[in-house]
Amino acid sequence: GDSVTQMEGPVTLSEEAFLTINCTYTATGYPSLFWYVQYPGEGLQLLLKATKADDKGSNKGFEATYRKETTSFHLEKGSVQVSDSAVYFCALSTSGATNKLIFGTGTLLAVQP
Amino acid sequence: KAGVTQTPRYLIKTRGQQVTLSCSPISGHRSVSWYQQTPGQGLQFLFEYFSETQRNKGNFPGRFSGRQFSNSRSEMNVSTLELGDSALYLCASSLDSVPYGYTFGSGTRLTVV
Numbered sequence: 001g002d003s004v005t006q007m008e009g010p011v012t013l014s015e016e017a018f019l020t021i022n023c024t025y026t027a028t029g030y031p032s033l034f035w036y037v038q039y040p041g042e043g044l045q046l047l048l049k050a051t052k053a054d055d056k057g058s059n060k061g062f063e064a065t066y067r068k069e070t071t072s073f074h075l076e077k078g079s080v081q082v083s084d085s086a087v088y089f090c091a092l093s094t095s096g097a098t099n100k101l102i103f104g105t106g107t108l109l110a111v112q113p
Numbered sequence: 114k115a116g117v118t119q120t121p122r123y124l125i126k127t128r129g130q131q132v133t134l135s136c137s138p139i140s141g142h143r144s145v146s147w148y149q150q151t152p153g154q155g156l157q158f159l160f161e162y163f164s165e166t167q168r169n170k171g172n173f174p175g176r177f178s179g180r181q182f183s184n185s186r187s188e189m190n191v192s193t194l195e196l197g198d199s200a201l202y203l204c205a206s207s208l209d210s211v212p213y214g215y216t217f218g219s220g221t222r223l224t225v226v
Contacts, residue, residue, distance in 0.1 A: 034214060043117075043203050044217040089156065100146070100169050101205075101215065103156040 002027040006090050006104035013080055013111050021075040021107045023064075023090035031092040033057075033066050033073040034101070038087045047075075047088070080111045115139065117218035119204050125224045131192040134221045138185050138206030144168075145187040146215065147179060150201040159202075162187055163209070194225045 007022040025031065032051045036044040048057030053068035062077045073090060090104040118137040126132050138145050147159040158171040162181035179189040185206075191198055201222050205215035 032214075036217075043119075043219040044205075046214045046216065049214050100158045100161065100171070101148070101156075102158070105155050 002031070002092060002094055002102050004090050004092055004102055004104035006088075006107050008105075008107070009087075010108040010110055013109070015082055015111055015113050016079045017111075019075070019077040019080045019084075019109065021088055021090075021109070023073045023075065023104060025071050025073065025090075025092050027071075027092055027094060029094060031094050033064070034091045034093070035062070035064055035073070035075050036089045036091060036103075038089065038106070040086075044089065080109070082111045082113055085109055085111045117204055117206050117216050119202075119218035119221050121221060122219065123222045123224075125226060126194050128194055128196060128225055130194050131190060132194060132223060133188055133190045134202055134204075134223070136187045136189075136204030136206075136218060138187070138204075139216055142206035142208055142216070143185055144207045144209055145181055145185060146205045146207075147187070147189050148203045148205065149173075150203060150220070151199075156203075159189065191223075196225050199223060199225045 003026045005024050034049045035047040037047045038044050048059045050057040050066035056065045064073050064075045087106045087108050089106045091101045120135045144163045146161040148156050150156050160179050161169045165181045176192045181187045201220045203220045205217045207215045
């Protein structure tokens with residue numbers, strides 16, 4: 001079945017460091033891909049999305065490119081801040097009438113000043 | 114624009130009891146989905162409703178049920194609670210199919226004792 005694999009955390013970085021969180025997927029058809037972020041004690045917030053191959057999603061300095069050839073959707077940010085500390089989830093949604101998000105296990109990011 | 118509202122935020126119940134959680138989607142959103150988040154299993158899809166009809170269901174026992182009203186508000190019910198039902202329950206709404214993506218509520222934290 002469809003699945004999402006994320007790099008294990010936690011990821012600990014110093015402020016202004018470069019961030020990469022790897023995400024690969026397995027899916028039939030042409031899924032849409034998402035990154036969600038969860039701050040402590042809160043629900044999920046959509047960070048960015050991409051709906052077809054080679055699309056680049058971007059928001060708040062974060063970027064991810066939908067790579068069909070490598071089935072990947074890696075999250076990157078050039079310079080992280082302490083306020084970026086959170087859990088990041090990669091997710092996919094299969095096409096068709098059955099809306100359902102399949103999530104990766106999440107990656108905890110801790111940014112130190 | 115109001116977001117997705119979930120009530121209550123916190124709930125403590127005893128084993129064997131039943132519980133009802135409520136979700137009010139963003140105005141105009143007709144698709145409402147429910148997810149369970151636990152440390153061990155991560156984020157798992159429970160079910161999705163669209164225009165008062167259950168459109169998709171995850172792999173949960175029949176003790177988990179839901180419904181959607183004509184104003185798109187949704188409730189989920191868990192009967193005969195077990196300790197393992199302790200989780201953060203998240204509701205998400207969307208216009209319809211992805212790639213619009215979902216907007217999540219802050220969740221209801223259910224603790225079963």
